[in-house]
Amino acid sequence: MKRRIIAFAVLFLFSAGIYFLLYHKDKNLNFIPENADAMILIDKKKLTRQYLSAFIAHPSHWFIESSESEKKRSVFNAGLKIPDFLQIFHLKNSKLTEWYAVFDIENPQKLLVFLKEHKFKSLGQNLYIKDMLYIKIADQKCFAGISGHDFENIGRPLNGIFGGKKLNADHFMEEGTGSLSFISGTRTRNFSIELKDREIEIKNASNIENYASFISQLSKEDLFINAELDKENIKVFNKVLPDFFKDLSEVNYLKMNVKIKQVKDTIISYGYDDDFNEIEKISYQEIVQPDYMIQLETQDPAKIWKHFRSENLINDKNEFTGIPFQPNRVYQSDNGIVIKSVTEQSLHSQKKGKNFILIKNDPMLFYFSKGLNDFKYLKDIEYFFYGNNEQNFFLTLKLKDQKLPLILQ
Structure with a gap:
């Protein structure tokens, strides 16, 4: 009888430990400022369960010895208190690429x-940088961000506009490993984030509809960029990429096809022979350049053309200067404007x-822009896809097939 009681107690304590370690969550959100307009939440414990499940399912990964770089202290052992819901936010009027997070510091020395x-470099005043990541230490808190100049602009917690109530993760997410939320006053629009293999x-x-067969169909067209957007979707992207879409408010439909190719470029230089006569020298080099075609449909093509002219987006050679890859040609069609690279075929x-x-x-993308080689993870991406059907939105970032699922890489 005593053995049964001991066994039951051990089982109970073990089950309770597993529950508190992997399932029990503090859903309070303490680090979302009132001047945030977008937020990403990551469910740390669900992510941990996914990791353990993937680890158990791949025995080949059990005995792989870590490299020296992997033996470095991880962020989970860096003296920070990592909340059960990791909170990453974007501030109003900041760049699209600038995101931030705040953590309580438990052990400053460990940090x-x-x-x-x-190998973070100190910039003084408790500010550190590595690559594009900035770290600021102040008031027993660690601020992390893609930009270092907006830390002082992080406002008070968001609770104030929700009647002083503590924010709860359930307000922003349901199922999924995480969520992306857009915040406007007391209104939020939430999107689920699913981490798959x-x-x-x-x-x-x-x-939402399954886009797998549609993506497969598009992949056969051998294009770097393949896109179609109606007026409502152009408005959506005008909020996200205002510099690119700001002149398209009168456009009802956009179609874009881009291909990257390698071509032979002729280089002409001049020198002198032994008698100091000028001679022409011709050499060749392989360069990578885009071929593209952009169709803009509108009810009044002449109005759009006039607007582009007034904004100096079309020059005297009928080239569209809003695209940095030239030469190109732009002309009016029956129902809109067409922009083509001169080599487009x-x-x-x-x-x-x-x-x-x-x-x-596209492998040639890294020859086209050498700076992309600094971001080694970009080479692991197979494609990015955005799809929309009325009020339903779908985005996916697909990675190339590897032996291990994404979470173990």
Whole structure:
């Protein structure tokens, strides 16, 4: 009888430990400022369960010895208190790429060791940088961000506009490993984030259509960028990428096809022979350049043309200067404006009747822009896809097939 009681007690304590370690969550959100307009939440314990499940399912990973770089102190052992819901936010009127997070500091010495191990450079005044990540230490808090100049602009907690109530993760997410939320006053629009073996999905409806067969169809067209957007989707992207879409308010439909190719470029230089006569020297080099075609449909093409002219987006040679890749040519069609690179060939494709953007990885992209080689993880991406059907939105980042699922890489 005593053995049964002991066994039951051990089982109970073990089960309770597993529950508190992997399932019990503090859902209070303490680090979302009132001047945030977007937020990403990551469920740390669900992510941990996914990791353990993937680890158990791949025995080949059990005995892999860590490299020296992997033996460095991790962020989970850096003297920070990592909340059960990691809170990453974007501030109003800041750049699209600038995101921030705030953590309580439990052990300042551990944090300094972490920064040293990971080769963060001190900029003085408790500000550190590595690559594009800035770390600021102040008032027993650690501020992390893609930009270092907006830390002082992080406002008070968001609770004030919700009647002083503590914010709860349930307000922003349901199922999923995380969520992306857009905040406007007391209103929020929430999107679920799902971490899968080979992809990351973001969507706002569980019954959203399956785009797999459509993406497969698009992939056969061998384009770097393949996109179609109607007027409503152009408005959406005008909020996200205002510099690119600001002149398209009168456009009802946009179609874009881009291909990257390698071509031989002629270089002409001049020198002198032994008698000091000028001679022409011709050499060749391989360069990578885009071929593209952009169709803009509108009810009044002449009005759009006049607007582009007034904004100096079309020069006297009828080149569209709003695109940095030239030469190109721009002309009016029966129902809009067409912009083409001068070498454009065979980029015509049928309208799909959907709102989408597909950007596929292309090895030549890293020759085209050498700076991208600094971001080694970009080479692991297969494609990015955006799809929209009325109020349902779907985004996915697909990674190339590897032996291990994404969470173990």
